[in-house]
Amino acid sequence: MKKSMRNLAVVAGAASASFALAAGPASAVPSTVWTVSPNPASITAVNSGNVVLSVNGIAMTCTKSNGAGTGASTTGNPATVGQITSIAFGATGAPCTSVLGTVTAVPTTPWTIVAQDYTAATGVTKGYVGNVDAKVTVGACNFRVTGKASATYTNSTGALAVNSVAGELTVVSSSGCGAAVPVGAKPTFKGTYLFKSGASIPTIVGSNP
Amino acid sequence: MNGPRPTTRSSRTRVRGATVAAFVALAPLLPAAAVAVGTLKADAALPYVCALPSGPLPVTVRITADLPERVAAGEEIRPAGVTTTVELPAAAVADLTALGAADVRAESRLSIGVAQHEQRAEAVWNGTAQPVAVPAEGPLALATTGDVPSLTTGAAGDLTLTAGGLGIDLVPSTAGGGATTPASLSVACAPAPEAEGRTVVATVPVGAGTDTAEPGTPTPPAPSAPGSPSAPPSPGSPTVPSPSSGPPVPPLTPDPAAPGNPGPAGRPKPPGAGLPADRGLGTADEDAPGTPAARPDAPRCVTENPTPMSLSAYITGYSNVRKQNGANVIPVSCVLIEQGLPEMEFREDGIHLLTRAVGNFSYQGRKQSPPFEATFLTFGFAPTTATLVLEQAGPVVIDSDVLLAFPDNIAETYVRVPLVLRVLDVKVNGTRLDVGPSCRTERPLSSPEPQPAKYPGDHLTLLGKGQLINGTDAVGYLLTSGGPLTGEATIPAFKGCAADRENLDRLLTAAISGPGNYVKQIQGQTCTILNELPTADPQCTEDRQPYVVPKPER
Numbered sequence: 118m119k120k121s122m123r124n125l126a127v128v129a130g131a132a133s134a135s136f137a138l139a140a141g142p143a144s145a146v147p148s149t150v151w152t153v154s155p156n157p158a159s160i161t162a163v164n165s166g167n168v169v170l171s172v173n174g175i176a177m178t179c180t181k182s183n184g185a186g187t188g189a190s191t192t193g194n195p196a197t198v199g200q201i202t203s204i205a206f207g208a209t210g211a212p213c214t215s216v217l218g219t220v221t222a223v224p225t226t227p228w229t230i231v232a233q234d235y236t237a238a239t240g241v242t243k244g245y246v247g248n249v250d251a252k253v254t255v256g257a258c259n260f261r262v263t264g265k266a267s268a269t270y271t272n273s274t275g276a277l278a279v280n281s282v283a284g285e286l287t288v289v290s291s292s293g294c295g296a297a298v299p300v301g302a303k304p305t306f307k308g309t310y311l312f313k314s315g316a317s318i319p320t321i322v323g324s325n326p
Numbered sequence: 327m328n329g330p331r332p333t334t335r336s337s338r339t340r341v342r343g344a345t346v347a348a349f350v351a352l353a354p355l356l357p358a359a360a361v362a363v364g365t366l367k368a369d370a371a372l373p374y375v376c377a378l379p380s381g382p383l384p385v386t387v388r389i390t391a392d393l394p395e396r397v398a399a400g401e402e403i404r405p406a407g408v409t410t411t412v413e414l415p416a417a418a419v420a421d422l423t424a425l426g427a428a429d430v431r432a433e434s435r436l437s438i439g440v441a442q443h444e445q446r447a448e449a450v451w452n453g454t455a456q457p458v459a460v461p462a463e464g465p466l467a468l469a470t471t472g473d474v475p476s477l478t479t480g481a482a483g484d485l486t487l488t489a490g491g492l493g494i495d496l497v498p499s500t501a502g503g504g505a506t507t508p509a510s511l512s513v514a515c516a517p518a519p520e521a522e523g524r525t526v527v528a529t530v531p532v533g534a535g536t537d538t539a540e541p542g543t544p545t546p547p548a549p550s551a552p553g554s555p556s557a558p559p560s561p562g563s564p565t566v567p568s569p570s571s572g573p574p575v576p577p578l579t580p581d582p583a584a585p586g587n588p589g590p591a592g593r594p595k596p597p598g599a600g601l602p603a604d605r606g607l608g609t610a611d612e613d614a615p616g617t618p619a620a621r622p623d624a625p626r627c628v629t630e631n632p633t634p635m636s637l638s639a640y641i642t643g644y645s646n647v648r649k650q651n652g653a654n655v656i657p658v659s660c661v662l663i664e665q666g667l668p669e670m671e672f673r674e675d676g677i678h679l680l681t682r683a684v685g686n687f688s689y690q691g692r693k694q695s696p697p698f699e700a701t702f703l704t705f706g707f708a709p710t711t712a713t714l715v716l717e718q719a720g721p722v723v724i725d726s727d728v729l730l731a732f733p734d735n736i737a738e739t740y741v742r743v744p745l746v747l748r749v750l751d752v753k754v755n756g757t758r759l760d761v762g763p764s765c766r767t768e769r770p771l772s773s774p775e776p777q778p779a780k781y782p783g784d785h786l787t788l789l790g791k792g793q794l795i796n797g798t799d800a801v802g803y804l805l806t807s808g809g810p811l812t813g814e815a816t817i818p819a820f821k822g823c824a825a826d827r828e829n830l831d832r833l834l835t836a837a838i839s840g841p842g843n844y845v846k847q848i849q850g851q852t853c854t855i856l857n858e859l860p861t862a863d864p865q866c867t868e869d870r871q872p873y874v875v876p877k878p879e880r
Contacts, residue, residue: 175735214807216736218852254854257854
């Protein structure tokens with residue numbers, strides 16, 4: 118597992134395969150009752166492996182990213198089981214980088230954690246991070262990206278693996294970026310965050326009573 | 327001699343910002359207790375994979391360093407005798423011989439993950455090597471040495487140092503001492519998969535009663551079989567995940583007194599020092615004891631009426647004077663830049679993102695460097711000190727070409743500028759000679775120009791190389807985050823230098839002018855008015871000057 122995580126960190130291109138494996142088969146009947154434990158949960162998150170935002174082939178890498186949020190049991194499908202109330206990209210001495218230069222990314226929160234499918238056999242919830250909204254600056258280029266990003270959450274590891282597909286995120290404004298990051302560009306966002314609620318790993322369980 | 331003579335060098339803060347760690351405090355300092363100190367000899371030979379022109383190749387990287395056997399909490403850990411030896415295989419050497427290289431000079435940047443309990447930071451161990459001959463065939467060992475940042479932790483417990491990514495800059499030269507094409511190679515290396523679990527270079531116990539039974543133990547590669555990542559690096563030392571794969575844990579605080587880090591406090595606070603609530607939980611800035619210190623002194627560098635495309639940056643470095651067999655420091659100079667919009671161009675090898683920026687030096691309203699002194703021996707015996715200045719004879723043109731070969735991005739940036747070397751003052755044997763107001767090189771300095779038809783005329787050409795490989799951090803030179811720019815200058819003859827009817831042109835020309843003068847300039851992180859966003863690493867001071875003041879590197 119350690120080896121696969123390392124590869125995940127290093128090889129962004131391999132991420133989709135790893136996530137596809139993690140997602141597993143969807144349950145036959147969609148869950149409508151979502152149990153978050155603890156409930157409510159105060160969540161902290163740190164990245165495991167690099168977080169990469171890619172636009173038009175330009176990769177922006179964050180070796181450090183962390184955040185905080187909340188989780189709570191709820192009903193429905195899709196269901197908002199949690200919120201990311203703060204998230205930071207980069208840290209002192211470890212800013213996000215790209216070939217266009219140092220990257221600063223400032224999110225507008227909250228972002229939502231939305232559950233759609235739960236596989237009891239694996240303890241994996243499939244869904245997405247919604248309400249994504251961030252301003253990104255690289256040198257003279259700055260743009261705003263909004264949308265959602267597909268993700269899976271694995272109860273056994275507390276790993277929220279975000280792996281957006283093209284079209285989920287959109288550049289809604291852009292300045293100084295020219296053809297590199299035009300309005301309408303479809304970035305992708307990939308990264309894995311490890312969740313903790315205090316000393317324990319929060320869990321999400323979907324059911325259909 | 328093509329390259330500058332090796333000497334003490336400062337750590338370059340992360341080509342992108344990585345001021346990490348000239349000195350890293352992992353926790354608030356505690357009163358230090360006396361601890362007996364011996365020397366811990368770290369010696370690790372690790373398998374790496376390097377991206378060479380002919381493709382990825384396995385290399386062996388040996389890292390040796392002397393560390394204290396044990397330190398007290400709060401006591402400085404100062405690695406000494408740090409040597410990084412890269413053993414290039416024959417296939418890699420063939421890449422050099424294919425360029426016609428007879429000698430090669432190497433510089434290395436080794437990322438060292440520093441971990442204690444859940445705290446992590448990263449330091450960069452820079453090293454330089456004397457030029458060595460390139461063998462016609464067979465392997466080649468390049469041993470680089472240099473001073474590296476010290477470390478301090480306020481907490482007791484084992485402190486582990488783990489080898490990470492390695493960047494190697496190779497500057498080959500031909501048998502005649504000329505530059506090859508390309509003039510330099512930047513090679514990115516990473517621990518090979520079989521190195522997983524074996525990359526801990528050393529473990530230093532901190533505190534009198536740490537959780538390690540034995541004093542510090544160097545952690546050579548575990549004798550485990552390749553592919554056994556669960557093998558512990560050494561008894562009693564915690565397994566330290568790669569910095570790139572582990573969770574970040576604040577606070578990690580650069581020491582303001584350390585080289586390469588911001589200087590004394592008391593200057594305007596940088597933007598981003600106080601982060602808004604939504605900046606995120608537990609970022610280093612928030613939890614660190616204190617905010618980033620103000621920058622060291624540097625010439626004023628402010629863009630009047632800036633636009634969002636305006637960038638400002640400091641640049642400094644060495645320029646060899648081959649005739650004198652020495653190097654001069656070109657002082658910290660301000661460059662004000664207007665960046666153009668990037669354009670996409672489709673070529674056979676992929677999509678290129680092309681960006682042109684145009685700039686000017688700025689010193690007290692003039693397009694020039696600050697004055698600087700150079701000392702040399704005229705005719706080998708008369709100590710001569712000259713006050714010099716580099717004056718622009720045209721704009722600084724910066725052309726960036728980024729190959730978007732996703733997931734890799736490869737950047738080459740050429741900086742071209744016509745610069746005239748002006749002599750303001752000369753003292754020979756302590757006696758001032760009036761050189762007059764018009765003592766300059768008769769033409770701008772020139773360089774080997776890869777595209778002479780496109781870029782005619784005399785100008786200095788410097789090349790910066792950067793890259794981002796497989797979703798890892800970008801490294802090398804990038805216009806907005808800075809980095810090393812290298813090239814070679816021909817200094818033309820001097821003209822207009824006269825003292826009391828005595829023509830000094832020939833004296834200065836004989837002492838200074840000539841070809842093959844290696845130039846290495848370090849550009850710092852740029853500042854832009856867009857930098858209102860909070861950032862972990864400040865880019866601007868409050869009065870919109872570049873926050874990062876680079877230091878010359880050999």
